[in-house]
Amino acid sequence: MVDTKVVLSGWEIDNPVIPASGTFGYGKEFSELYDINILGSFSFKGTTLEERFGNPTPRICDCASGMINSVGLQNPGAKHVLEKELPEMDKYFKKKVIANVSGFSVEEYAETVEILDASEKIGLFEINISCPNVHNGGMAFGTKPENAAAVTKAVKAVTKKPVYIKLSPNVTDITEIARACEDAGADGLSLINTMLGMRIDLNKKKPVLANKTGGFSGRAIFPIALRFVYQVYEAVKIPVIGMGGVATAEDVIEMMLAGATAVEVGAENLVNPYASKEIIEALPLAMEKYKINSLKDIIGGAHNG
Amino acid sequence: MEKVIYKLKSNTALTDSVFKMVLEGDTKSITASGQFVNILIDGLYLRRPISVCDYDENSLTLIYKVVGKGTEKLSKMTHGRLDILTGLGNGYNLSKSGNKPLLIGGGAGVPPLYNLCKKLINEGKKVTVILGFNKKEAVFFENEFRSLGAEVYVATADGSYGTKGFVTDIMKDLTYSYFYTCGPEMMLKAIDKIAKTSGQLSFEERMGCGFGACMGCSCKTKYGNKRICKDGPVLEREEIIW
Ligand SMILES: Cc1cc2nc3c(=O)[nH]c(=O)nc-3n(C[C@H](O)[C@H](O)[C@H](O)COP(=O)(O)OP(=O)(O)OC[C@H]3O[C@@H](n4cnc5c(N)ncnc54)[C@H](O)[C@@H]3O)c2cc1C
Ligand SMILES: Cc1cc2nc3c(=O)[nH]c(=O)nc-3n(C[C@H](O)[C@H](O)[C@H](O)COP(=O)(O)O)c2cc1C
Ligand code: FES
16 A cells, blocks of 8 residues: 655645645535545635635636636635635535635735634645735735745734745746745745736737736646746755646656645646546556655655765 | 536538537536537647537537637547536526527527527427528528427528528517527627517636636626626526626
């Protein structure tokens, strides 16, 4: 028997496979297809303090081996998530979940986490710092080390649960931001978020997305995401959750060898709703094939020697 | 919703750009007319949504217009299998139809009305259908609706067949108990302007998943935010914010 268990800051999960925020809703649609309790956990849709409708449509665009989205954080707001979505989730998902949180000011991040912190259902906070910072002319929090650190500190001050900061790949040097988060007290890091991209409709000769640009993700970004995880693993001591283009059990193993303690699966869930289940089922076989007894042993394995 | 591997039985041209595809496989998760399926196409990342035109226990009929890469690839298929998510969306609610429902379809929006028409006629309703196309060569399914027992009118924008003009030019002179429609948003809007009764309208939006997980297809309605793929594609006239 191979051992697929991994530990995220003291929280042991059955396997490292975690559907990524924004691609799994609150899990309900998937729970109607398979028993989602087989998942390590899942990260629910990015939550903000107030309800958000998000960007105008079209918000989705197809690409070779990937997709661009400009959903713009549509969510019902932290109070609704705490009072309605989390108790409802308890009916079909027995494990703890990852709460993905976004905000437009340092105070907003902290206030949102403070509200959600009341829920026993949440095992870990994943703080998405890719949104524009309203106090700083719209520059994303995730692009400046001092902003990333400020958000980390503010959130750490209001919760005892592990806080993982989700990093944007749209930066010059991700290791600088990773270190800033670590120094500010982050328990872990989560990467990568989507990469900025766009497409133009040849008939209309205008951008496909109403928002013009959006976040590119899916299989095409796997090698890029892997490189980011590899670099960040060398730069910090805290655990890393790796994601970006993961679609197979082999991808999970590769991400872990690069330095990921757990792995999130995003866009692949949208094209194949059984993707996370199939990856989990294939994982023990892939481990046997590559002579891996315990996944814990291979984290960062590609760096040795 | 369910994932089913369908076997292609036939794929025939109805016009120079519209094709009818008949597939063999389980249809038990299709529960209403006006629902749609989401098709995985070799070499493309996102699935392509197409309405259910007709179905019985073990066969599924789709009608699609070639507009881009995905539909082009579909049109070239002569045999093989397709990975499809079936039974998506809410579909039309038949219970509100009254005795003399009006069905209005425009272009690629005609297909989902076929199974709806069949069901309404089976329930003993007197169904009137208006089909709108650009020109004579683009007309399809006129006789199929007539064979079901519906009274059928056709409008073409250039007047090369049927009434010259738009579906609304015919609709304005008819009496009906309720209406059901599917077609380009411009047409839906025009229908909403002149309709004399309540009705249900089917919308399109670019989709990520097609089953409610990504929030890619949201719209605002008077009853709150809805996902076209899960809470739609059919919306009631009263809730729509244009
Ligand atoms: C619920 C629903 C039901 C539909 N039913 C039918 C039908 O029965 N018959 C039919 O001919 N067409 C139907 N359509 C439209 C059909 O989905 C598009 O024509 C098709 O996706 C185009 O794909 P493509 O690769 O050929 O075009 P491309 O332009 O290459 O597609 C690029 C991307 O845009 C999306 N896209 C393009 N046009 C549309 C559109 N009008 N609506 C939504 N997404 C679009 C594609 O899915 C793809 O992700 C329906 C759409 C929806 C949302
Ligand atoms: C439709 C969609 C919505 C997303 N929404 C969020 C979100 O709300 N919060 C967040 O941190 N990341 C969000 N993401 C990013 C993913 O969680 C993930 O980081 C990214 O897509 C890379 O993984 P992938 O290539 O497997 O999709 C979203 C991605 C997609 C495709
Ligand atoms: S397309 Fe994903 S929610 Fe509608």
